Amino acid sequence: MPRGQKSKLRAREKRERARIETQGLQGSEASATKVSALVQFMSEMYKNKQPIMMAELQKVLHKKYKEESFEILKRAMDRMEVVFGLELKEINPNSNYYYFASKLNIAKGRSLTGGSGLPKSGLVMVLLGVIFMNGNRASEDEIWEFLNALGIYAGQMHSIFGEPRKFITKDLVMERFLVYRKVPKSDPPCNEFLWGPRAYAETTKMKVLQVLAKINNTDPSSFPVLYEEALRDEEERAQARAVNDRAGVRSKGK
Template identity: 25%
Template sequence: MVANLMKFLLFKYRAKEMASEVEMLKKVLRDNKEHFSVVFSQASECLQLVCGVEVKEVDPREHIYIMVPTLGLTCDAMLSSGKSMPKAGLLVLVLSLIVQNGDCTPKEEEGYLEYRQVSDNDPARFEFLWGPQACTETSESEVMEDLLRVNQWFSRAFPPPSAEAVKEEERSPDPDKQPS
């Protein structure tokens, strides 16, 4: 249900259309209203993390939503066929890496980043910095807040195993290992 709702919301995003809860329930969740809040929440988080698209409620009374690029970035490269995913999620991750690594990182992305050669390196090494477009549209604090949301989501989605589970795994023999 989450994957189907994500597809539906991406379709609406590409078409620059709003989506209503009623429409999502009818077309995607087949009137499973009891699952809506959980599925909608998970689909929204995945869209933000993977695609760099936030789902925002524009009419709380009618429960109508619009999809917008994360952090207000205008970078949203998609193929003209509309079959590609929005690229802002990748950009946010690259900008987060730059912030975490002392304002530079050796990864490449277009327009929003500056590319420069690091001096005194043999062989030559290159790095990326925040470009003027990224500085205009967002800030390091907004990127760090977004990174914190991503980390919190991953912590909830993939919690560390309990101490009991770790002990149990250590006691159980590995079924893939053959006795010698």
């Protein structure tokens, strides 16, 4: 694909994602309040290792939200998946009892565990996705614009992540998930985020693209520029593994 055409397509994808992400994660003010209430309820159930009944979720919604209940519940579950990397699964077929299980493979670190009892790896995947969709580097403004749509604000203590700015610019940098640096020759001076070495080691561009697609209720191929780059990344990783395997075989043969 020609460079100019690819740049235009990437820009159009970025605008479309931003529009859908904000609508999908926030919704109306009233329903956003119920989404937050459901997320809080489900978080407590997860921390206490208690199964969840669909009837209990309906009680949290109340009768006046009956018409919107499916959409509110969907947004709440999407929020649990995006922020915490948890997805709802049924304990047994037709049991109506559910539990949350982690769907991410990022290893635990000091910054990803804590007294809250909730995993933080989901937010790491979101941040890596924002960086990926912005050309593999994202400005602070781009990061916070996305996080604000999730109800996460700099300087405002969060029950799971603590102070978000510290979590992102200090903890995740120390854990080597993110690189946080000044933009060379920027005027006025500004900072940007990149993937850290641990992010490259423990996840892939295809996996974070799947997270972005989930947020947008679509599939990865809907973002052709990013999908093409993610496929190249998968191919390069496969080639590197093949080289390492051959080297290992030669080493053992000596």
